[in-house]
Amino acid sequence: MSDALSPRLDPAEIEGPLYARGREEGRFHTPASLVLEEGREPYVIVIPPPNVTAVLHMGHGLNNTVQDVFIRWRRMQGRAALWVPGTDHAGIATQNVVERRLADETGETRFDVGREAFVQKVWEFVEGTGGAILDQLQAIGASCDWERTRFTLDPGLSQAVREVFVRLHERGLIYRGEYIINWCPRCGTALSNEEAEGVESDGELHHLRYPLTSVAAEAARASGAETLGQLEDGRWYLTVSTTRPETMLGDTGVAVHPDDPRYQGLVGLEVELPLTGRTIPIVADDWVDPEFGTGMVKVTPAHDPNDFEIAKRTGLEVLNILTPEASTNEAVPQRFRGLNRFDARKAVVAALREEGLLAGSEPHRHGVPRCYRCDTVVEPRLSDQWFVKMKPLAEPALAASRSGEIRFHPDRWTKVYEEWLENIRDWCISRQLWWGHRIPVWYCRAEGCGEVMVEREDPTKCRACGSAEIEQDPDVLDTWFSSWLWPFSVFDWPEEGDDLRAFYPGHTLVTAPEILFFWVARMVMAGYEFRGKPPFRDIFLHGTVRDAQGRKMSKSLGNGIDPLEVVDRFGADALRYTVLSMCGVGTDIHLDHEDLEAAFAPGRNFANKVWNAGRFTLMSVGEDEVEPLDAVADDLEVADRWILSRLGSASAGITDSLERFRIHDAVDRAHHFFWGDFADWYLELIKSRIRGEEGERSRAVARAVLVHVFDRTLRLLHPLVPFVTEHLWDRIPWPRGGERPERLLVAPWPSSDPERADGAAEERIARLQELVTTTRSLRKEYGVGEGAEVEVVLKGAEASMQEFFRDEAPRLAQLARIGSVEFGETEGRGVGATAILTAGVELFLPLADLVDLEREGERLAEEIERLEAQLEGARRKLSNEQFVSKAPAEVVEKERAKEASFLDQRNKLREKRSRLAGG
């Protein structure tokens, strides 16, 4: 120890250099040889790759801190712990950002710039800002293997994407076709079902009247369809309802349920579609719910998925009425053409009203799908797209969770995952974007050929006709089509190299439930499909970081917290500790963005406490040689045996919590052991020994135990607060003869050490603690100054306890300023304060000048009352026949012991009190 440590931890001073050192020394790098040659057991986490253009926010802070905890812990356990970092090209999101910038800077659109130049611009942008978030992760201590940083558009990963596309196509699981997809008119692309988020909104449900043709009306009346109405001009009509009235311009039919008795006669007849001059047929289809509304539904095959299915079954025409920008096209009557969908809606409603064909409108709350990237209302649209057939992929993924091959933490997500897989729908993977993996499909344009080629390598000519007139599909793939391969594409799959052999399958996935379907489930599917194994065994889903009001943190609300600012002001350890301590099982984390001090002070205080315990340890130990624990084993004192015992259970408890993904539990146990047992008690207990007041040997033993325990404590705390622990650990003197681990980062994780468990020592220290706290409490009660020594008389202490307390006299003096402890009668020692300890020992504090007899009497009375209530409770139980006969014997036994103890304590206090009153 050369440099003196200041009383306050300055994180800024230590964190950067320590991180840099770890990185320079290659501590975060894990080569495959560690597994393949040295036979170390791997432990692998792949990072949920953040959007390449993202900046670090608190959600990342939490997510990556948790991952780092697991990685550091496993690394210390000797595993070949590998954390693969990287970023996602995030197709739509990134393209949007660049498009916006382009608009701001030059007013151009991507079409003005052209595809190639635009993509080039995105690359430039991504290279400029890209990966900034990864640098930011270093500030919170993320010990990723930076040599393995990947990007989902890297050549290697593109290779994987292409291989997967081709393989799935070969298996018949990729197909192209015209279906209704979710279309974002702003982004100009198709979306998957998952990318269209239903947002509850207030809308209107409109009821429209469709007149029957005269032929139909005739037949209808004959069949007695009583829900028909009659217009003023005598025409009969039926009523349909919709929340999107503009789509009626694209209606090609009206459907009823085949078994609906009301409409049996209508099927096959026609109605006049208002505003269009077209007539459309009435068809029967099972999908229609006779209970809903009139039991008749308008059918717009090109703009509604159900209607599309009906049309396929019934042979209705499909009429697209919208442009890609969601404006009405030339398929609609002249006067409605060229309107955006919302204007078209108004116009149609107005026109219908005018013609008396609007039966009414009413407020209607329903889910409106919106683009998850730009929030624009998504339009269901008939479109030619590429899809992945998901059922066959879903089956192994489903079996995996059912068999326990993959496990969710918390477990309740299992059901959510399984239900999604059970109802899985095909995945629309083509996007009409420019930024992403180009679809590896080429079309031959040669006259009369029409060959479609799905290729691993870019072809130069048509495989069928040899023509060079081939064209690649202009679309790119959904971002998630590369993300789902992440757990093996980062290891160079499809190449079967060492990395893949060493590190696949991985172990733990740490992410937020929001992307359970987008990403987690799909990774599992890809894992089975392409590797035959799941990508990880355990899926830890943590909560969302929210503000004090429980709102999600977002840019638009301005309620975010910048982790870098937190690191700056409080330190990375403080940030980590704070979020980890709040990382309850599946609960969200609330942080007040307006009061960072309040939010992060607990973390800062904890790190500072560690710092100061370290200072004390270093100062206590000094420069002299320290003996190894084994060398002092025969001379351990009770406090030593106690703290070693506690250390053992803390190690076991923390390990268990981590294994069970109970992060906050681990933090809690670490906190309790370090702050409560070690700092509050052990350090205080050994102060007199450290000062040499109890002989050289006692000092040597205390120093040895102190160094040992502090070393292990730092190891236990390291995954949580890596910086302060490492800084201190570097300065701990090492016991003579022991081999010092190279770094705390790789120091072996403490075992539970059952041999150190010492019930007797724990019992004794518990007694000592009770004596100390009770004495302190009485002193405080009667205003005995903290400087003043006090005498204590113990009545009824058994011989061994007397001996113990005599031995511990220096400790008692240190902890409660107890000047002397006497044993024996408390009679005749004048006025004082009394308490009964758990073991039935009477504690008497002679305080002649200070104790007010009346007050003492009241205090005792209260105590007696409390004990009587407890006694009463115990007796009530014990006198209950049922309890005694049905409760387990040990529980009854415990209750009896409690009763006896309460009774004993109560009696002693009573006696004391009556004497007090009498004397």
Place this chain on the structure above:
RNA sequence: GGGCGCUUAGCUCAGCCGGUUCAGAGCGCCUGCCUUACAAGCAGGAGGUCGGGGGUUCGAAUCCCUCAGCGCCCACCA
């Protein structure tokens, strides 16, 4: 329409496969301390009929039912 989560101290949350003098932690509050590790601290305290109601049980914060409030997810009811 289904499914899930939450409701415990003034605030944020633990505890919840029933039984440790089970009601806990941090923050806040009150009292006393700048005691040579730490005032970002130490010591002592106040504060909750565990959302309401019902049930199961010898025994319920913990299990079941129900109601209320808050939040989330899924779903093609036009």
